Amino acid sequence: MSILLKYTFSFGTAMILIRFTYSLVKPLCTTVCKQSIFAYQKCNFHSLALKQTFYIKNKICFRTCLTTTSQETDKSNYTVKEQIITKMNFQSTEHAIAFYKLPIKTLLHLYNVTRNDEKHGYCKNRLYYVSSKLKCPPSLLSKYVAKRTFIYSLSFDWLEKSLNVLLEMGVSCDRIIRDLWVLKYKAETIQERLKRVKAMGIDNMYPWMVRCSEDILNRHVSISQETTHILGNNENIHTYLARRLNTTVEDVEEMCIKTPALKTIRAIKVKHFLDYLISEGITPEDIAKKPRILAASQKTVKKRVDKLRQLGFQAINLNILCRSKKHFKKFCDAFEISTKNSFD
Template sequence: MAIRTIISKLKPTYLSLCSSAFKIIPTTIIQNVLSRPPCDIFIKVPIVSIASYATRTKTTEKSGLNATKAKIILALNFQSAEDALPFYKLPLKTLIHVLKITKNDESKGFCKNRLYYIASRLKVPPSVLSEKLAKRTFIYSLSFDWIEKALDVLIEMNVASDRILRDLWVLKYHHETVHERLLKVKNLGIDNLYPWMVRCSEDILNRYITISTETKDILGETNSKQTYLANRLNVSVDTVQEMCFKIPALKAIRVTKYIFR
């Protein structure tokens, strides 16, 4: 009786709190619950309230995170919403780092966003590069000078922009290493240069050079060889390059002989 007396006195206050805080439980339902033994009060009422609180808290946190991301991305000098869209997928910590680097580049007069600098050097649409750059955020961990010199070498050595776009990892390598590798291949009469030639081991590069040289002896000039194989196999020249790279030298010679039969 003493417990019920205390609870009955607390009813108005408790009902008011529940109604104002959660606004999801009709007053009549709460009154029915409070009229039962005390054990039912602590089993049924808080369960509904805690679940509601957890859901609302999670939604609030997500909204706050999205708002913070939007504020950072707005400061990254994107020229269109389409260019910025892939960056919303990045963690908040990564976005903060990207912002720091971007502001440093801007203050030193390098560029307003590395996305547009690289896109202009490769002559590709920023919207195409944006998706790839959001997955290769190491671009924002390299110094601007490092990226600039690596691009200078790749463009000077006539590495196709679409190949660089597909293999941005090549920008992690020092420009002297990039130049040394590509020059080695070019001096051996191979004109079609690829970023993977910089990244692969010496053994793999030497094997590719051997295959290309032996195949060239059979089919003639490199460009004619690649075009001929591409036409016969109904594939792109790039696919022929990849095929020759993966097939051992002896097997490649047998394949080419078979094509000529």
């Protein structure tokens, strides 16, 4: 029994000592753990900050290197281009500006062709040859030639013959300048096509007539022939309108200022449109007061006239026909409602 009491007392004492030790150690362990965690987080934060700083510095350095390299490359390319262009017999810097946009490879080709032309006595530079043929200042022509470098790929004989045929057939210089692609065609092809067009009674020559399909050419010829039939040989669209609308040419010119679409309107459309409007009871004087109607779609106007006839209108008002789609519908709807209410 005494032994049992002895062991019980020892166990109790041990427990008290353990609890006392734990109460002392626990705060110390908690503090150490917190400080360890804080130190770890601080270490990670500094590590991340270092990584980000390194990344940003390297990124800036990389961009700087790229910009510097790009600038050096551009400067180098410009220098090479300048060396090539200065040997191409340009008479002034202004004439050569457009050629600086071309790749170095293309410039080398142009340089070789220029040297060959000069060697055989053809010309100093094809820009000046074409300029002299088309009576166009090199400063204006250079931007067109720089975009159509195939001119330097044609044989000089081909270029010379094609230009001569176009001018002999009456194609104006400004039209050739705006459509230099026509020079890709053989002189024989150009001559054959334009002669055929002239034989059909057309004197107004365009470069596209050489390049277009047969269907487009035939359609243009048909329209031109019908236009000649309408206007005759001594009348233009302005005098025709003045005659049909019982007014003066000066009044027609004023109409064209107020309605610019009339400047480019075709005689065929004008004739058919006027015939239709007059057949619907609209007088030439009314049309002269509202010439904007002639610039409208004849199909749309016909639909509106038919709609007004269905609603019972005998006389057609041009002001109503010239309204917008929304306002025309609004007018018709309002008229239908008022008509219905009057019957009710």
